[in-house]
Amino acid sequence: MLEIENVSRVFAERKGMFGTSPGVRALHEVSLSVRKGESFGLVGESGSGKTTLTRQILRLDTPTSGRILFEGEDMARLSPAALRALRAKVQIVFQDPYASLNPRMSVHDIVTEPMLIHRGILGLNRQQRTDRAAELLDLVGLGPQHLYRHPHEFSGGQRQRICIARALAPGPSLVLLDEPTSALDVSVQAQVLNLLIELQQRLGLTYFFISHDLGVIRYLCDRVALIYRGEIKEQGETQRLFDAPESDYTRSLLAAMPPDVRRVAGR
Amino acid sequence: MTDVPQDSRRSARAEASRRAFYRFRQSRLSMVGATMVAVVVFFTLFGNLLAPYPEHVRGGLNTAERFQAPSLAHPFGTNELGQDVLSLVMAGTPVSVAAGFAVVLIGTVLGVVVGALAGFNGGWIDDVLMRFSDLMLTIPSLILAMAVAAALGPGFVNMIIAIALSWWPGYARLVRGEVLQAREEVYVAAARAIGASPARVLFRHILPNIVSPIIVKMSLDMGFAILTVAALGFIGIGVRPPTPEWGTLLSIARNYMPDFWWTAVFPGMAMFLAVFGFNLLGDGLRDVLDPRARR
Numbered sequence: 001m002l003e004i005e006n007v008s009r010v011f012a013e014r015k016g017m018f019g020t021s022p023g024v025r026a027l028h029e030v031s032l033s034v035r036k037g038e039s040f041g042l043v044g045e046s047g048s049g050k051t052t053l054t055r056q057i058l059r060l061d062t063p064t065s066g067r068i069l070f071e072g073e074d075m076a077r078l079s080p081a082a083l084r085a086l087r088a089k090v091q092i093v094f095q096d097p098y099a100s101l102n103p104r105m106s107v108h109d110i111v112t113e114p115m116l117i118h119r120g121i122l123g124l125n126r127q128q129r130t131d132r133a134a135e136l137l138d139l140v141g142l143g144p145q146h147l148y149r150h151p152h153e154f155s156g157g158q159r160q161r162i163c164i165a166r167a168l169a170p171g172p173s174l175v176l177l178d179e180p181t182s183a184l185d186v187s188v189q190a191q192v193l194n195l196l197i198e199l200q201q202r203l204g205l206t207y208f209f210i211s212h213d214l215g216v217i218r219y220l221c222d223r224v225a226l227i228y229r230g231e232i233k234e235q236g237e238t239q240r241l242f243d244a245p246e247s248d249y250t251r252s253l254l255a256a257m258p259p260d261v262r263r264v265a266g267r
Numbered sequence: 268m269t270d271v272p273q274d275s276r277r278s279a280r281a282e283a284s285r286r287a288f289y290r291f292r293q294s295r296l297s298m299v300g301a302t303m304v305a306v307v308v309f310f311t312l313f314g315n316l317l318a319p320y321p322e323h324v325r326g327g328l329n330t331a332e333r334f335q336a337p338s339l340a341h342p343f344g345t346n347e348l349g350q351d352v353l354s355l356v357m358a359g360t361p362v363s364v365a366a367g368f369a370v371v372l373i374g375t376v377l378g379v380v381v382g383a384l385a386g387f388n389g390g391w392i393d394d395v396l397m398r399f400s401d402l403m404l405t406i407p408s409l410i411l412a413m414a415v416a417a418a419l420g421p422g423f424v425n426m427i428i429a430i431a432l433s434w435w436p437g438y439a440r441l442v443r444g445e446v447l448q449a450r451e452e453v454y455v456a457a458a459r460a461i462g463a464s465p466a467r468v469l470f471r472h473i474l475p476n477i478v479s480p481i482i483v484k485m486s487l488d489m490g491f492a493i494l495t496v497a498a499l500g501f502i503g504i505g506v507r508p509p510t511p512e513w514g515t516l517l518s519i520a521r522n523y524m525p526d527f528w529w530t531a532v533f534p535g536m537a538m539f540l541a542v543f544g545f546n547l548l549g550d551g552l553r554d555v556l557d558p559r560a561r562r
Contacts, residue, residue, distance in 0.1 A: 100453040113461065
Protein backbone atom coordinates (compact mmCIF):
# COMPACT_ATOMS: atom_id res chain seq x y z
CA MET A 1 0.00 0.00 0.00
CA LEU A 2 2.85 2.40 0.84
CA GLU A 3 6.23 1.93 -0.80
CA ILE A 4 9.14 4.11 0.18
CA GLU A 5 12.00 3.60 -2.26
CA ASN A 6 15.51 4.91 -1.58
CA VAL A 7 14.25 8.17 -0.16
CA SER A 8 16.90 10.68 0.88
CA ARG A 9 16.40 14.14 2.23
CA VAL A 10 19.31 16.52 2.55
CA PHE A 11 18.83 19.95 4.01
CA ALA A 12 21.20 22.09 1.99
CA GLU A 13 24.01 24.00 3.58
CA ARG A 14 23.34 27.66 4.06
CA LYS A 15 25.79 30.45 3.50
CA GLY A 16 25.21 33.21 6.00
CA MET A 17 27.02 36.30 7.10
CA PHE A 18 28.82 34.43 9.84
CA GLY A 19 29.99 31.44 7.85
CA THR A 20 28.36 28.42 6.36
CA SER A 21 26.09 26.09 8.29
CA PRO A 22 26.71 22.54 7.13
CA GLY A 23 24.10 20.55 5.26
CA VAL A 24 22.16 17.91 7.18
CA ARG A 25 21.53 14.44 5.86
CA ALA A 26 18.17 13.79 7.53
CA LEU A 27 17.25 10.66 5.56
CA HIS A 28 19.58 8.42 3.60
CA GLU A 29 18.36 5.79 1.16
CA VAL A 30 15.34 4.82 3.22
CA SER A 31 13.30 1.97 1.80
CA LEU A 32 10.21 0.60 3.49
CA SER A 33 7.01 -1.03 2.48
CA VAL A 34 3.82 -1.00 4.46
CA ARG A 35 1.24 -3.67 3.70
CA LYS A 36 -2.46 -3.13 3.70
CA GLY A 37 -4.12 -3.70 7.06
CA GLU A 38 -0.98 -4.02 9.12
CA SER A 39 0.57 -1.86 11.79
CA PHE A 40 4.05 -0.86 10.79
CA GLY A 41 6.26 0.54 13.51
CA LEU A 42 9.11 2.95 13.01
CA VAL A 43 11.45 3.23 15.97
CA GLY A 44 14.21 5.74 16.41
CA GLU A 45 15.65 8.16 18.87
CA SER A 46 15.10 11.92 18.74
CA GLY A 47 16.60 13.44 15.62
CA SER A 48 16.86 10.13 13.79
CA GLY A 49 14.61 11.32 10.95
CA LYS A 50 11.26 9.84 11.98
CA THR A 51 9.33 13.07 11.66
CA THR A 52 11.16 14.06 8.49
CA LEU A 53 10.02 10.79 6.98
CA THR A 54 6.37 11.46 7.88
CA ARG A 55 6.66 14.89 6.30
CA GLN A 56 7.81 13.21 3.07
CA ILE A 57 4.91 10.77 3.14
CA LEU A 58 2.42 13.60 3.70
CA ARG A 59 4.19 15.62 1.02
CA LEU A 60 4.60 18.54 3.38
CA ASP A 61 8.20 18.28 2.23
CA THR A 62 9.85 16.89 -0.91
CA PRO A 63 12.54 14.20 -0.87
CA THR A 64 15.92 15.10 -2.34
CA SER A 65 15.89 11.76 -4.15
CA GLY A 66 13.89 8.55 -4.20
CA ARG A 67 10.20 7.80 -4.66
CA ILE A 68 7.19 7.34 -2.44
CA LEU A 69 4.39 5.26 -3.91
CA PHE A 70 0.93 5.12 -2.45
CA GLU A 71 -1.23 2.36 -3.87
CA GLY A 72 1.21 2.12 -6.74
CA GLU A 73 1.21 5.80 -7.66
CA ASP A 74 4.25 8.02 -7.36
CA MET A 75 3.16 10.88 -5.11
CA ALA A 76 5.62 13.32 -6.68
CA ARG A 77 4.03 12.87 -10.10
CA LEU A 78 0.46 13.51 -9.07
CA SER A 79 -1.35 16.60 -10.27
CA PRO A 80 -2.32 19.05 -7.51
CA ALA A 81 -5.94 17.85 -7.73
CA ALA A 82 -4.93 14.19 -7.51
CA LEU A 83 -2.66 14.98 -4.60
CA ARG A 84 -5.50 16.64 -2.74
CA ALA A 85 -7.69 13.62 -3.37
CA LEU A 86 -4.93 11.39 -2.07
CA ARG A 87 -4.70 13.42 1.11
CA ALA A 88 -8.12 12.16 2.07
CA LYS A 89 -6.64 8.66 2.12
CA VAL A 90 -3.49 9.37 4.11
CA GLN A 91 -4.07 11.02 7.44
CA ILE A 92 -1.92 11.81 10.44
CA VAL A 93 -2.24 12.10 14.20
CA PHE A 94 0.48 14.33 15.59
CA GLN A 95 2.45 13.91 18.76
CA ASP A 96 1.33 17.01 20.65
CA PRO A 97 -2.45 17.23 21.00
CA TYR A 98 -2.09 20.67 22.58
CA ALA A 99 -0.49 22.19 19.48
CA SER A 100 -2.21 20.32 16.69
CA LEU A 101 -5.72 21.72 17.16
CA ASN A 102 -6.55 25.24 16.01
CA PRO A 103 -7.57 27.02 19.24
CA ARG A 104 -10.03 29.26 17.38
CA MET A 105 -12.10 26.42 15.96
CA SER A 106 -14.79 24.40 17.66
CA VAL A 107 -14.56 20.61 17.69
CA HIS A 108 -17.33 20.59 15.11
CA ASP A 109 -15.35 22.79 12.73
CA ILE A 110 -12.15 20.83 13.34
CA VAL A 111 -13.71 17.44 12.62
CA THR A 112 -15.85 18.58 9.67
CA GLU A 113 -13.04 20.50 7.97
CA PRO A 114 -11.54 17.46 6.18
CA MET A 115 -15.05 16.51 5.01
CA LEU A 116 -15.58 20.06 3.78
CA ILE A 117 -12.28 20.06 1.89
CA HIS A 118 -12.94 16.65 0.36
CA ARG A 119 -16.68 17.16 -0.18
CA GLY A 120 -16.10 16.50 -3.87
CA ILE A 121 -15.06 12.94 -3.04
CA LEU A 122 -17.19 12.29 0.02
CA GLY A 123 -20.31 14.08 -1.24
CA LEU A 124 -21.61 15.09 2.15
CA ASN A 125 -23.76 18.17 2.65
CA ARG A 126 -23.59 20.38 5.71
CA GLN A 127 -26.08 18.43 7.80
CA GLN A 128 -24.50 15.09 6.88
CA ARG A 129 -21.09 16.42 7.86
CA THR A 130 -22.37 17.49 11.25
CA ASP A 131 -24.01 14.12 11.76
CA ARG A 132 -20.85 12.30 10.77
CA ALA A 133 -18.78 14.48 13.11
CA ALA A 134 -21.10 13.47 15.94
CA GLU A 135 -20.73 9.80 14.96
CA LEU A 136 -16.96 10.14 14.85
CA LEU A 137 -16.90 11.67 18.32
CA ASP A 138 -18.94 8.71 19.49
CA LEU A 139 -16.52 6.38 17.78
CA VAL A 140 -13.50 7.84 19.57
CA GLY A 141 -15.33 7.74 22.86
CA LEU A 142 -16.12 11.43 23.35
CA GLY A 143 -19.81 11.81 22.63
CA PRO A 144 -21.62 14.42 20.53
CA GLN A 145 -22.26 16.75 23.45
CA HIS A 146 -18.70 18.05 22.99
CA LEU A 147 -19.30 19.14 19.40
CA TYR A 148 -19.42 22.88 20.03
CA ARG A 149 -16.68 23.11 22.62
CA HIS A 150 -13.25 24.50 21.92
CA PRO A 151 -9.95 22.62 22.27
CA HIS A 152 -8.88 24.46 25.44
CA GLU A 153 -11.78 22.86 27.29
CA PHE A 154 -10.37 19.36 26.89
CA SER A 155 -7.65 17.31 28.53
CA GLY A 156 -4.68 15.95 26.58
CA GLY A 157 -6.23 12.52 26.12
CA GLN A 158 -9.53 14.00 24.97
CA ARG A 159 -7.72 16.27 22.52
CA GLN A 160 -5.87 13.32 21.09
CA ARG A 161 -9.25 11.65 20.58
CA ILE A 162 -10.39 14.76 18.70
CA CYS A 163 -7.25 14.52 16.56
CA ILE A 164 -8.06 10.88 15.84
CA ALA A 165 -11.64 11.82 14.91
CA ARG A 166 -10.29 14.48 12.54
CA ALA A 167 -7.90 11.98 10.98
CA LEU A 168 -10.74 9.49 10.44
CA ALA A 169 -13.14 12.10 9.04
CA PRO A 170 -12.18 11.86 5.35
CA GLY A 171 -12.23 8.05 5.45
CA PRO A 172 -8.50 7.32 5.18
CA SER A 173 -6.98 3.92 4.54
CA LEU A 174 -3.54 4.79 5.94
CA VAL A 175 -3.08 6.65 9.21
CA LEU A 176 0.32 7.94 10.29
CA LEU A 177 0.64 8.02 14.05
CA ASP A 178 3.54 10.25 15.03
CA GLU A 179 4.15 9.31 18.66
CA PRO A 180 0.45 9.75 19.41
CA THR A 181 0.76 8.83 23.06
CA SER A 182 4.14 10.19 24.12
CA ALA A 183 2.69 13.53 25.26
CA LEU A 184 0.02 11.84 27.38
CA ASP A 185 -0.12 10.58 30.95
CA VAL A 186 0.73 6.90 31.32
CA SER A 187 -2.81 6.02 32.38
CA VAL A 188 -4.25 7.80 29.35
CA GLN A 189 -1.68 6.28 26.97
CA ALA A 190 -3.14 2.82 27.40
CA GLN A 191 -6.69 4.06 26.75
CA VAL A 192 -5.66 5.80 23.54
CA LEU A 193 -3.63 2.79 22.37
CA ASN A 194 -6.56 0.47 22.96
CA LEU A 195 -8.83 2.89 21.11
CA LEU A 196 -6.40 2.81 18.16
CA ILE A 197 -6.37 -0.99 18.13
CA GLU A 198 -10.16 -1.10 18.29
CA LEU A 199 -10.51 1.41 15.47
CA GLN A 200 -8.07 -0.51 13.30
CA GLN A 201 -10.12 -3.68 13.69
CA ARG A 202 -13.44 -1.93 13.08
CA LEU A 203 -12.38 0.20 10.13
CA GLY A 204 -9.66 -1.97 8.56
CA LEU A 205 -7.04 0.76 8.80
CA THR A 206 -3.36 0.53 8.05
CA TYR A 207 -1.15 2.15 10.66
CA PHE A 208 2.29 3.65 10.26
CA PHE A 209 3.23 3.99 13.89
CA ILE A 210 6.17 6.10 14.95
CA SER A 211 7.57 5.86 18.42
CA HIS A 212 10.66 5.70 20.53
CA ASP A 213 8.82 3.55 23.03
CA LEU A 214 9.68 -0.06 22.26
CA GLY A 215 7.03 -1.34 24.64
CA VAL A 216 4.29 0.46 22.72
CA ILE A 217 5.68 -0.74 19.39
CA ARG A 218 5.81 -4.29 20.57
CA TYR A 219 2.26 -4.07 21.85
CA LEU A 220 0.82 -2.61 18.68
CA CYS A 221 2.91 -3.39 15.62
CA ASP A 222 3.15 -6.36 13.27
CA ARG A 223 6.37 -5.27 11.67
CA VAL A 224 9.03 -2.80 12.74
CA ALA A 225 11.84 -0.79 11.20
CA LEU A 226 14.63 0.83 13.17
CA ILE A 227 15.94 4.12 11.99
CA TYR A 228 19.21 5.61 13.19
CA ARG A 229 20.68 8.87 11.90
CA GLY A 230 18.46 8.78 8.85
CA GLU A 231 19.25 5.20 7.89
CA ILE A 232 17.16 2.08 8.33
CA LYS A 233 19.24 -0.29 10.44
CA GLU A 234 16.93 -3.24 10.48
CA GLN A 235 13.37 -4.16 9.66
CA GLY A 236 11.22 -7.23 10.03
CA GLU A 237 8.49 -8.97 11.98
CA THR A 238 8.17 -7.49 15.46
CA GLN A 239 8.51 -10.81 17.24
CA ARG A 240 11.54 -11.86 15.19
CA LEU A 241 13.24 -8.54 15.67
CA PHE A 242 12.75 -8.57 19.41
CA ASP A 243 13.77 -12.22 19.78
CA ALA A 244 16.68 -12.37 17.35
CA PRO A 245 17.99 -8.93 16.45
CA GLU A 246 20.41 -8.90 13.54
CA SER A 247 22.12 -5.52 13.71
CA ASP A 248 24.32 -4.24 16.51
CA TYR A 249 22.16 -1.16 16.82
CA THR A 250 19.05 -3.23 17.45
CA ARG A 251 20.87 -5.30 20.05
CA SER A 252 22.13 -2.23 21.89
CA LEU A 253 18.67 -0.70 21.76
CA LEU A 254 17.03 -3.81 23.15
CA ALA A 255 19.70 -4.04 25.83
CA ALA A 256 18.84 -0.51 26.88
CA MET A 257 15.19 -1.41 27.43
CA PRO A 258 13.99 -1.79 30.99
CA PRO A 259 13.66 -5.53 31.73
CA ASP A 260 9.89 -5.49 32.36
CA VAL A 261 9.24 -4.13 28.88
CA ARG A 262 11.31 -6.93 27.40
CA ARG A 263 9.43 -9.53 29.34
CA VAL A 264 5.87 -8.28 28.86
CA ALA A 265 4.65 -10.05 25.78
CA GLY A 266 3.06 -8.40 22.79
CA ARG A 267 -0.41 -9.21 21.75
CA MET B 268 -29.52 10.42 13.35
CA THR B 269 -27.49 11.85 16.20
CA ASP B 270 -28.88 14.63 18.33
CA VAL B 271 -26.52 17.53 18.68
CA PRO B 272 -27.36 19.67 21.66
CA GLN B 273 -27.25 23.31 20.70
CA ASP B 274 -26.90 24.79 24.17
CA SER B 275 -23.33 23.59 24.68
CA ARG B 276 -22.25 25.84 21.84
CA ARG B 277 -23.66 28.90 23.52
CA SER B 278 -22.43 28.07 26.99
CA ALA B 279 -18.82 27.53 25.88
CA ARG B 280 -18.60 30.77 23.94
CA ALA B 281 -20.39 32.74 26.65
CA GLU B 282 -18.11 31.33 29.30
CA ALA B 283 -14.97 32.36 27.42
CA SER B 284 -16.13 35.91 26.83
CA ARG B 285 -17.40 36.19 30.40
CA ARG B 286 -13.93 35.30 31.65
CA ALA B 287 -12.24 37.80 29.33
CA PHE B 288 -14.65 40.55 30.42
CA TYR B 289 -14.02 39.72 34.08
CA ARG B 290 -10.26 40.04 33.63
CA PHE B 291 -10.78 43.33 31.80
CA ARG B 292 -12.95 44.67 34.61
CA GLN B 293 -10.33 43.77 37.20
CA SER B 294 -8.15 46.58 35.91
CA ARG B 295 -9.46 50.00 36.95
CA LEU B 296 -7.46 51.83 34.28
CA SER B 297 -8.97 49.66 31.54
CA MET B 298 -12.45 50.52 32.78
CA VAL B 299 -11.59 54.24 32.90
CA GLY B 300 -10.29 53.98 29.33
CA ALA B 301 -13.39 52.09 28.19
CA THR B 302 -15.61 54.74 29.79
CA MET B 303 -13.69 57.56 28.12
CA VAL B 304 -13.91 55.84 24.76
CA ALA B 305 -17.64 55.29 25.35
CA VAL B 306 -18.04 59.06 25.92
CA VAL B 307 -16.05 59.80 22.76
CA VAL B 308 -18.16 57.34 20.77
CA PHE B 309 -21.33 58.89 22.22
CA PHE B 310 -20.31 62.36 21.01
CA THR B 311 -19.22 60.91 17.69
CA LEU B 312 -22.75 59.67 17.18
CA PHE B 313 -24.72 62.49 18.78
CA GLY B 314 -22.30 65.46 19.04
CA ASN B 315 -23.89 67.25 16.11
CA LEU B 316 -27.42 66.79 17.45
CA LEU B 317 -26.62 67.79 21.01
CA ALA B 318 -24.59 70.92 20.24
CA PRO B 319 -26.39 73.78 22.03
CA TYR B 320 -25.75 76.26 19.18
CA PRO B 321 -26.16 74.22 15.99
CA GLU B 322 -26.11 77.37 13.83
CA HIS B 323 -22.51 78.03 14.96
CA VAL B 324 -21.51 74.56 13.86
CA ARG B 325 -22.78 75.36 10.39
CA GLY B 326 -20.60 78.48 10.30
CA GLY B 327 -22.97 81.11 11.72
CA LEU B 328 -21.34 84.06 13.49
CA ASN B 329 -22.31 86.21 16.42
CA THR B 330 -19.71 88.98 16.49
CA ALA B 331 -21.47 90.78 19.33
CA GLU B 332 -20.47 87.96 21.67
CA ARG B 333 -16.89 87.29 20.62
CA PHE B 334 -14.32 86.11 23.19
CA GLN B 335 -16.80 85.62 26.01
CA ALA B 336 -15.21 83.84 28.99
CA PRO B 337 -16.79 80.53 30.06
CA SER B 338 -20.22 81.14 31.58
CA LEU B 339 -23.48 79.28 32.03
CA ALA B 340 -24.67 80.23 28.56
CA HIS B 341 -21.31 79.26 27.03
CA PRO B 342 -19.58 76.72 29.36
CA PHE B 343 -16.48 76.69 27.13
CA GLY B 344 -16.70 80.39 26.22
CA THR B 345 -16.89 81.79 22.69
CA ASN B 346 -14.25 82.28 20.02
CA GLU B 347 -13.12 85.11 17.79
CA LEU B 348 -16.29 84.82 15.70
CA GLY B 349 -18.58 84.68 18.71
CA GLN B 350 -19.22 80.97 18.17
CA ASP B 351 -19.92 78.69 21.12
CA VAL B 352 -16.72 76.64 21.72
CA LEU B 353 -18.63 73.81 23.41
CA SER B 354 -20.77 73.36 20.28
CA LEU B 355 -17.69 73.36 18.06
CA VAL B 356 -15.86 70.84 20.25
CA MET B 357 -18.89 68.55 20.35
CA ALA B 358 -19.46 68.79 16.62
CA GLY B 359 -15.74 68.29 16.04
CA THR B 360 -15.77 64.85 17.67
CA PRO B 361 -17.20 62.89 14.71
CA VAL B 362 -14.78 64.57 12.31
CA SER B 363 -11.70 63.70 14.35
CA VAL B 364 -12.81 60.24 15.40
CA ALA B 365 -14.10 59.26 11.96
CA ALA B 366 -10.87 60.45 10.35
CA GLY B 367 -8.78 58.63 12.94
CA PHE B 368 -10.81 55.46 12.56
CA ALA B 369 -10.68 55.60 8.77
CA VAL B 370 -6.91 55.99 8.88
CA VAL B 371 -6.48 53.03 11.23
CA LEU B 372 -8.91 50.89 9.24
CA ILE B 373 -7.30 51.56 5.87
CA GLY B 374 -3.86 51.13 7.41
CA THR B 375 -4.91 47.81 8.94
CA VAL B 376 -6.43 46.44 5.74
CA LEU B 377 -3.38 47.40 3.64
CA GLY B 378 -1.00 46.21 6.34
CA VAL B 379 -2.74 42.86 6.80
CA VAL B 380 -2.78 42.20 3.05
CA VAL B 381 0.89 43.09 2.60
CA GLY B 382 2.07 41.45 5.84
CA ALA B 383 0.11 38.26 5.26
CA LEU B 384 1.32 37.91 1.67
CA ALA B 385 4.91 38.54 2.73
CA GLY B 386 4.89 36.25 5.75
CA PHE B 387 2.90 33.45 4.15
CA ASN B 388 4.77 33.27 0.86
CA GLY B 389 8.27 34.13 2.04
CA GLY B 390 11.07 34.24 -0.52
CA TRP B 391 11.35 37.12 -2.95
CA ILE B 392 7.74 38.22 -2.40
CA ASP B 393 8.58 38.73 1.26
CA ASP B 394 11.76 40.63 0.40
CA VAL B 395 10.10 42.95 -2.11
CA LEU B 396 7.06 43.73 0.05
CA MET B 397 9.00 44.29 3.24
CA ARG B 398 11.69 46.46 1.62
CA PHE B 399 8.87 48.50 0.10
CA SER B 400 7.19 48.96 3.46
CA ASP B 401 10.54 49.86 5.04
CA LEU B 402 10.82 52.50 2.34
CA MET B 403 7.37 53.83 3.22
CA LEU B 404 8.34 53.94 6.88
CA THR B 405 11.21 56.29 6.12
CA ILE B 406 8.88 58.95 4.72
CA PRO B 407 7.57 61.15 7.54
CA SER B 408 3.79 61.06 7.52
CA LEU B 409 3.35 64.82 7.79
CA ILE B 410 5.63 65.48 4.83
CA LEU B 411 3.84 62.81 2.78
CA ALA B 412 0.49 64.29 3.77
CA MET B 413 1.67 67.73 2.67
CA ALA B 414 2.82 66.28 -0.65
CA VAL B 415 -0.54 64.54 -1.15
CA ALA B 416 -2.37 67.72 -0.19
CA ALA B 417 -0.26 69.63 -2.70
CA ALA B 418 -0.91 67.05 -5.41
CA LEU B 419 -4.59 66.29 -4.80
CA GLY B 420 -5.62 69.44 -2.96
CA PRO B 421 -6.42 69.68 0.73
CA GLY B 422 -9.53 68.03 2.07
CA PHE B 423 -10.93 65.39 4.38
CA VAL B 424 -10.57 62.35 2.11
CA ASN B 425 -7.15 63.30 0.76
CA MET B 426 -5.93 63.80 4.30
CA ILE B 427 -7.11 60.32 5.31
CA ILE B 428 -5.47 58.75 2.27
CA ALA B 429 -2.24 60.60 2.97
CA ILE B 430 -2.03 59.49 6.60
CA ALA B 431 -3.11 55.93 5.83
CA LEU B 432 -0.34 55.66 3.23
CA SER B 433 2.24 56.21 5.91
CA TRP B 434 0.34 54.16 8.49
CA TRP B 435 0.16 50.64 7.02
CA PRO B 436 3.84 49.58 7.22
CA GLY B 437 3.54 49.22 11.00
CA TYR B 438 0.71 46.74 10.51
CA ALA B 439 2.53 44.96 7.70
CA ARG B 440 5.49 44.33 9.99
CA LEU B 441 3.31 43.19 12.87
CA VAL B 442 1.22 40.86 10.68
CA ARG B 443 4.25 39.43 8.87
CA GLY B 444 5.90 38.55 12.16
CA GLU B 445 2.74 36.95 13.52
CA VAL B 446 2.12 35.02 10.30
CA LEU B 447 5.69 33.72 10.26
CA GLN B 448 5.17 32.46 13.78
CA ALA B 449 1.70 30.99 13.19
CA ARG B 450 2.83 29.30 9.96
CA GLU B 451 5.05 26.95 11.98
CA GLU B 452 2.24 25.85 14.30
CA VAL B 453 1.43 22.14 14.24
CA TYR B 454 -2.24 22.84 13.51
CA VAL B 455 -1.18 24.59 10.32
CA ALA B 456 0.80 21.50 9.28
CA ALA B 457 -2.28 19.46 10.23
CA ALA B 458 -4.47 21.63 7.99
CA ARG B 459 -2.07 21.20 5.07
CA ALA B 460 -1.96 17.46 5.69
CA ILE B 461 -5.74 17.17 5.39
CA GLY B 462 -5.47 18.90 2.02
CA ALA B 463 -6.44 22.49 2.85
CA SER B 464 -5.61 24.97 0.11
CA PRO B 465 -3.13 27.77 0.87
CA ALA B 466 -5.99 30.29 0.96
CA ARG B 467 -7.87 28.14 3.42
CA VAL B 468 -4.78 27.73 5.61
CA LEU B 469 -4.25 31.49 5.62
CA PHE B 470 -7.83 32.62 6.19
CA ARG B 471 -9.10 29.85 8.40
CA HIS B 472 -6.05 28.83 10.42
CA ILE B 473 -3.51 31.64 10.46
CA LEU B 474 -5.38 34.95 10.36
CA PRO B 475 -7.99 34.13 13.04
CA ASN B 476 -5.16 33.29 15.41
CA ILE B 477 -3.38 36.61 14.94
CA VAL B 478 -6.43 38.87 15.28
CA SER B 479 -5.74 39.76 18.91
CA PRO B 480 -2.46 41.67 18.44
CA ILE B 481 -4.00 43.47 15.45
CA ILE B 482 -7.02 44.64 17.46
CA VAL B 483 -4.74 45.73 20.27
CA LYS B 484 -2.55 47.72 17.92
CA MET B 485 -5.64 49.29 16.30
CA SER B 486 -6.99 50.57 19.59
CA LEU B 487 -3.56 51.86 20.65
CA ASP B 488 -3.17 53.52 17.25
CA MET B 489 -6.57 55.25 17.33
CA GLY B 490 -5.17 57.89 19.68
CA PHE B 491 -2.13 58.56 17.52
CA ALA B 492 -4.26 58.71 14.39
CA ILE B 493 -6.54 61.30 16.00
CA LEU B 494 -3.45 63.29 16.96
CA THR B 495 -2.05 63.09 13.43
CA VAL B 496 -5.34 64.23 11.95
CA ALA B 497 -5.36 67.14 14.40
CA ALA B 498 -1.74 67.94 13.55
CA LEU B 499 -2.65 68.21 9.87
CA GLY B 500 -5.59 70.44 10.77
CA PHE B 501 -3.22 72.50 12.89
CA ILE B 502 -0.82 73.17 10.03
CA GLY B 503 -3.75 73.93 7.79
CA ILE B 504 -3.76 71.08 5.25
CA GLY B 505 -6.41 68.91 6.84
CA VAL B 506 -10.03 69.73 7.38
CA ARG B 507 -10.84 73.30 6.43
CA PRO B 508 -12.97 75.74 8.40
CA PRO B 509 -15.86 76.16 8.86
CA THR B 510 -16.05 72.39 9.44
CA PRO B 511 -15.16 72.18 13.12
CA GLU B 512 -12.16 69.97 13.78
CA TRP B 513 -10.10 69.89 16.96
CA GLY B 514 -6.75 70.56 15.31
CA THR B 515 -8.12 73.41 13.23
CA LEU B 516 -9.83 74.93 16.28
CA LEU B 517 -6.53 74.77 18.14
CA SER B 518 -4.64 76.28 15.25
CA ILE B 519 -6.90 79.33 15.09
CA ALA B 520 -7.02 79.68 18.88
CA ARG B 521 -3.22 79.78 19.00
CA ASN B 522 -3.37 83.40 17.77
CA TYR B 523 -5.40 84.47 20.78
CA MET B 524 -3.35 82.85 23.54
CA PRO B 525 -2.98 83.44 26.42
CA ASP B 526 -5.69 86.07 26.90
CA PHE B 527 -8.53 83.97 25.50
CA TRP B 528 -7.18 80.65 26.75
CA TRP B 529 -10.53 78.87 26.63
CA THR B 530 -10.59 78.83 22.84
CA ALA B 531 -7.50 76.58 22.89
CA VAL B 532 -7.75 74.69 26.17
CA PHE B 533 -11.13 73.03 25.55
CA PRO B 534 -10.44 71.57 22.09
CA GLY B 535 -7.07 70.50 23.47
CA MET B 536 -8.71 68.79 26.43
CA ALA B 537 -11.11 66.96 24.13
CA MET B 538 -8.18 65.69 22.10
CA PHE B 539 -6.27 64.72 25.23
CA LEU B 540 -9.20 62.77 26.66
CA ALA B 541 -9.88 60.92 23.42
CA VAL B 542 -6.25 59.93 22.91
CA PHE B 543 -5.78 58.99 26.55
CA GLY B 544 -8.99 56.95 26.56
CA PHE B 545 -8.02 54.94 23.47
CA ASN B 546 -4.57 54.28 24.88
CA LEU B 547 -5.92 53.01 28.18
CA LEU B 548 -8.45 50.86 26.35
CA GLY B 549 -5.70 49.48 24.12
CA ASP B 550 -3.52 48.62 27.11
CA GLY B 551 -6.45 46.90 28.77
CA LEU B 552 -7.33 44.93 25.65
CA ARG B 553 -3.72 43.90 25.27
CA ASP B 554 -3.63 42.49 28.78
CA VAL B 555 -6.77 40.48 28.09
CA LEU B 556 -6.24 39.42 24.46
CA ASP B 557 -2.49 39.32 24.04
CA PRO B 558 -0.85 38.75 27.42
CA ARG B 559 2.49 37.88 25.83
CA ALA B 560 3.05 41.45 24.69
CA ARG B 561 2.65 42.88 28.20
CA ARG B 562 5.70 44.80 29.30
